[in-house]
Amino acid sequence: MELVAGKSGLVFRAVGGFFFVAEGEERYRCVLKGTLKKKEEILVGDRVVFTPTAPSEGIITGLEPRSRRLIRPPVANIDKALIVFAVKIPPPSLTMLDRMLVQAEAAGVEAIVCLNKIDLATGPEEISALLEPYRRAGYATYAVSSKTRANLDLLRSELTGVITVMAGQSGVGKSSLLNALEPGLSLATGEVSERTLRGRHTTRRVELLPLTGGGWVADTPGFSALDLPDVPPEELVYLFPELAELAPKCRFPGCRHELEPGCAVRAAAEAGELAQSRLASYYDMLRELRERRRKNKW
Numbered sequence: 001m002e003l004v005a006g007k008s009g010l011v012f013r014a015v016g017g018f019f020f021v022a023e024g025e026e027r028y029r030c031v032l033k034g035t036l037k038k039k040e041e042i043l044v045g046d047r048v049v050f051t052p053t054a055p056s057e058g059i060i061t062g063l064e065p066r067s068r069r070l071i072r073p074p075v076a077n078i079d080k081a082l083i084v085f086a087v088k089i090p091p092p093s094l095t096m097l098d099r100m101l102v103q104a105e106a107a108g109v110e111a112i113v114c115l116n117k118i119d120l121a122t123g124p125e126e127i128s129a130l131l132e133p134y135r136r137a138g139y140a141t142y143a144v145s146s147k148t149r150a151n152l153d154l155l156r157s158e159l160t161g162v163i164t165v166m167a168g169q170s171g172v173g174k175s176s177l178l179n180a181l182e183p184g185l186s187l188a189t190g191e192v193s194e195r196t197l198r199g200r201h202t203t204r205r206v207e208l209l210p211l212t213g214g215g216w217v218a219d220t221p222g223f224s225a226l227d228l229p230d231v232p233p234e235e236l237v238y239l240f241p242e243l244a245e246l247a248p249k250c251r252f253p254g255c256r257h258e259l260e261p262g263c264a265v266r267a268a269a270e271a272g273e274l275a276q277s278r279l280a281s282y283y284d285m286l287r288e289l290r291e292r293r294r295k296n297k298w
Contacts, residue, residue, distance in 0.1 A: 006049045006051040006061055006062075006277075007023050007048055007049070007050055007051070007052065007058075008023065008047060008048070008049055008050075008064065009021035009023035009028065009047070009048060009050060010022045010023075010045070010046075010047055010048075010216070011042060011043070011044055011045065011046045011047075011048055011208075011210070012044065012207065012208035012209075012216065013044065013205075013207045014042065014043075014044055014049070014205075016052060016253045017031065018030065018031060019031070019032070019042055019060060021048060021049075021050055021058065021060070021149075022086070022210070026056075027056060028050065028052065028056055028057060028058040029056060029058070029215045029266065030048075030050050030057070030058040030059060030060045031059055031060070032059070032060050033059050033060060033061045035060065036060060036062070036063070039260065040063045042060065042063065043074055043075055043076040043210055044074070044075050044076070044196060044206045044207065044218065045069075045075045045076035045077045045078060045163060045208060045218070046064070046066060046076045046077065047063075047064040047077065048060045048062065048063055048064060049061050049062035049063075049064065063227070068106055068107055068108055068109065069107075070103075070109070070165065072103075072227070073165065073206045073218065075165055075166070075206050075208060075218050077163060077165070078107075078109050078165045079109070079116065079162035079163050079164065079219070080110045080111070080112055080158070080159070080162055080163075080164040080165075081100070081103075081104040081107075081109045081110070081111045081112065081156075081164070081165050081166075081167060081168055082112050082114055082159070082164050082165070082166045082167070082217075083097060083100045083101060083104070083111055083112065083113055083114065083168060084114045084115075084116050084118040084166060084167070084168035084172045084173065084174050084177065085097050085113075085114075085116070085130075085168055085169065085172050086115070086116050086120075086169075086172040086173060087115060087116070087117045087118055087120045087121045087127065087130065087172070088117065088120045088121075089117065089120065089125065089171070090169055090170075090171045090172065092115075092130060093169060094133070094277050094281070095281055096169060097113070097164055097168075097276075098170070098278065098281035098285075099228065099285070100167055101113075101134075101139070101239075101280070102228065102236075102239045102240070102285065103228075103229060104237055105238075105239040105240075105241070106229035106231060107229075109165070111139055112139065112140045112142065112158060112164075112194060113131065113134040113139045113140070113141045113142070114141075114142045114144060114155065114177075115127060115130055115131055115141070115142070115143045115144070116144055116146060116172055116177055117146075117172075118143045118144060118145045118147065118150060118151075118174055119145040119147050119148050119150070127143050130296050132142060132275070133275030133277055133278050136242060136273075136274070136275060137240070137241050137242040137275075138241045138242065139241075140158065140234065142154060142155045142158070144177070146173050146176040146177040146179070146180040147176075147180075149180055150180055152180055152293060155181065156181055156211075156213065159181070159211060159215050160211065160213045160214055160215050161213075161214045161215045162216075163208065163215065163218070164215065164216070164217045164218065165216075165217075165218040166217055166218060166289050168177065178209065178217060181211070181217075182209065182210075182211055182217075184213060185209060206218055220237060228285055228288060228289060228292075231287055231289065232289070232293070233289040233290050233293060234254065234256070236282065236285055236286055236289060237257065237265075238284070240278060240281075240282055242274060242278065243257070243272055243274075243279075243282060244266055244267055245277075246264045246265045246274070247264070247265060249264035250262060250263050250264045250265065251263070256286070257279075257282070258283070261293070265279070266279075274284065
């Protein structure tokens, strides 16, 4: 679409038909130009062209090219995905973590694995055991505590100068982690239910929050379920980096890494070179995608 001359800014919040746009240090509350409403969906993270109409007010006249978008959460132009899980409370769900990583891979977003609440770990061995499958897969991993602030400086440097979406189960401490990373945000936080060991949602909408050192972080509503991307079952292996590296070494092209002889993926798992939990997640998702194909006949 042809862009109208004006200022260029970043949509960092959208509420009730208003789009809040950052342009340098300035902030504007904008509405969409009438003709644009029928043509474009504006998401948090979009870069837009707008014309100021009053101090701190404006009208959005164009949408700049979008590099990528996520469906859930609905956000655009993300550079990195910070996937957070906890040592305990709630118990770590590696299955859900793997599904989030697959979503990030499918969207072409660089994923970072962050283990929070390490102050609750029984020792370094427990922390290492939880992160090792993801280190082997090639992901950057961080072990932090929003309570003790352990390793927060290392994580902060990873987020500087980019737009990051933060995702994870409810209760893993995403908002508390953001409060620790960026003092002054004062985001609402929630406790984990003692009965269900599940967190209570404290974030109600997607919003980009500025970091002092540069960059933005999207605090997103917690996930309780996560749909798989629409990929053919035979392409799922390429969304697991360590499996994608091993797959070309299989004896047969098109190996599904189940019962085929000469499978390099299964051999690596049996030799302890590939985490069994990751292979189990692959099998679960493969079955789900096959069932989806069967139902939809695609």
